[in-house]
Structure formats: C-alpha cells, structure tokens
Amino acid sequence: MTDISRVTGPMTMVTDRLHFDTKGNADIVKLTPEIQVFITRSGLSQGSLTVFMPGATGAITTLEFEPGVVQDFSRLFDQIAPIQQHYEHNVSHLDHNGHAHVRAGLLGPSLVLPFQDGKLCLGTWQDVCFVCFDNEPRHRTVIVQAVGVAPDPTDTPTA
Numbered sequence: 482m483t484d485i486s487r488v489t490g491p492m493t494m495v496t497d498r499l500h501f502d503t504k505g506n507a508d509i510v511k512l513t514p515e516i517q518v519f520i521t522r523s524g525l526s527q528g529s530l531t532v533f534m535p536g537a538t539g540a541i542t543t544l545e546f547e548p549g550v551v552q553d554f555s556r557l558f559d560q561i562a563p564i565q566q567h568y569e570h571n572v573s574h575l576d577h578n579g580h581a582h583v584r585a586g587l588l589g590p591s592l593v594l595p596f597q598d599g600k601l602c603l604g605t606w607q608d609v610c611f612v613c614f615d616n617e618p619r620h621r622t623v624i625v626q627a628v629g630v631a632p633d634p635t636d637t638p639t640a
C-alpha cells in the first residue's frame with residue numbers, strides 16, 4: 482500500500498435528494514455532475530457517499546456513459562429479462578412491469594463510493610448512473626448521503 486490517506490476530525494453526515502424525470506424502458510440518466518455538486522456543497526473533503534434509489538423499478542450503477550455502452554447495457558437487460566416473458570407480477574398487478582422489478586433487483590438500488598479532496602474517486606470514463614426499468618416515464622428521486630470529514634482549517638499547504 483503506497484497511497485494511504487488518513488484524515489481525522491469530527492465526522493459529519495450530509496443528505497440531499499436529486500429529482501429528475503426518466504423516459505422508462507431502461508432509460509439511463511447520468512448523475513455524476515449533480516453528485517459532484519452535492520459533495521462540493523457538503524463542505525466535506527474525504528469520506529464515503531451513498532447513492533440510493535427508493536423504489537422497486539430503478540437501479541443505480543456505474544458505466545462509461547457513452548452511446549454505445551448505454552445501448553449495449555439496455556439491450557443486455559432485454560436478453561436477461563425480456564419484457565414479453567411471463568411474470569407472475571403481471572398476473573396479479575395490472576401495471577405489466579414485472580420485468581422492471583426483476584431487472585432492478587438484479588442491478589440493485591444503491592452504491593457506496595469514496596471521495597477524496599472533495600472529488601468522487603471514479604475511473605477516467607466511469608459515471609454514476611440511474612437506470613429506469615419501468616415501462617413508462619417516471620419522476621424519480623435519488624437520495625445522496627455523504628459521511629466524512631471537512632478539511633482542517635489549520636492545515637496549510639507546503640511549498
């Protein structure tokens with residue numbers, strides 16, 4: 482281990498919500514810019530960020546957010562859990578989104594990501610994304626919660 486970073490101080494927790502609309506049908510929404518703004522506004526320099534989607538037909542993941550990957554990722558779920566397949570959920574519920582529940586369950590509702598020096602620790606092409614698996618457009622809310630420490634005001638950079 483060569484890049485150990487240790488920061489001590491009072492721990493602070495900051496929570497907010499991101500609100501946005503989706504198109505449904507595996508629509509993928511890039512959240513990285515809004516999350517970075519949240520971390521900056523939190524005043525925390527280092528810690529852990531939880532991104533959580535309350536609901537059963539959406540998911541949170543990281544992807545290279547470029548048109549080819551986005552299309553490939555959406556198509557993958559058409560192969561794993563096709564919309565036309567029989568779902569018991571559709572028998573008892575008239576919303577016909579059984580596939581959305583299965584897909585969201587496979588991917589999961591949350592991520593925990595580190596941040597350091599006030600910036601998300603993501604790879605060069607990696608973005609935090611929300612995936613709406615529902616069969617119609619929805620207004621969505623994602624909860625972001627950072628736990629960490631603020632910069633020490635007595636620390637002065639060395640020249």
